Amino acid sequence: MTAAPRTAAPAAVRATPADPATAAPGLAARPRHGRRTLRIVSPIVLVAAWEAAARTGLLPPEKLPAPSEVLSTGWRLAAEGTLAVHLLDSLQRAAIGLALGGGLALLLGAVAGLLRLGDDLVDPPVQMARMLPHLGLVPLLIIWVGIGEELKITLVALGAFFPIYFNTYAGIRDIDERLVEAARTCGLGQLARLRHVVLPGALPSLLLGLRLAIGAAWLSLVVGEQVNAQTGIGFLMMEAREFAQTDVVLLGLLVYALLGLLSDLLLRLAERRTLSWRRGLKAT
DSSP, rough: OOOOOOOOTTTTTTTTOOHHHHHHHHHOOHHHHHHHHHHHHHHHHHHHHHHHHHHHSSTTTTSSHHHHHHHHHHHHHHTTHHHHHHHHHHHHHHEEEHHHHHHHHHHHHHHHHHHHHHHHHHHHHHHHHTTTTTTGHHHHHHHOOSHHHHHHHHHHHHHHHHHHHHHHHHHHHHHOOOHHHHHHTTTTOOHHHHHIHHHHHHHHHHHHHHHHHHHHHHHHHHHTTTTSSSSSHHHHHHHHHTTTTTHHHHHHHHHHHHHHHHHHHHHHHHHHHTTTOOOOOOOO
């Protein structure tokens, strides 16, 4: 007695698991505009609580004035043109220091990451220097470069140097060597391998280092502009401290925070465009 031949299951019965993204488009991900709205809720709540506490007297105005008073002071200084003068000088110092420190860090990081001799000669002294807090070098830098613009630019350059150097070095060394060998097998020359393999592989780490360097640059600038400066947001804050103008001090801190936030936002937009090929894990 022979077994009955098996018949193929109907096409309607052979159902494959549905893709959640196609089966339930509304449940695949939270709307982007909803996420953006949610991100601004907590800052608004904090500012509203600060305003209410200042208005009701829970916070003494000479210690922490209301946000509305700080914004009013900022509007007045902007109308007078004072804020623009200090802001432009701070931006110039930050840009020059970031360009000098970042350019040197990129060069040395590439040399140490690509060349064995460069790794032996460059990386050890940089590893030793990174243990020194660069803001603690202010007394020595005053002796070396004086208390003029050179001091402020040097501090910014030092703050930007180490994040870019270490992320450039790590980004190059983390590239899979098999990719380089495959490129060599395909006949790509050294410059072509650098362009098509090394640069794309190290770019995510390099952009991360640049974001960290920008934050360190603003932090260094705050300290530098408080040493014998005549212009700049840091000088504006120090002058306000002498006259107990807490609203101006808070305004300076707000300007530094907005500058850091804006620069980080612009860099993230550039990173999103430059690294559009990368697909990383997203928060759910």
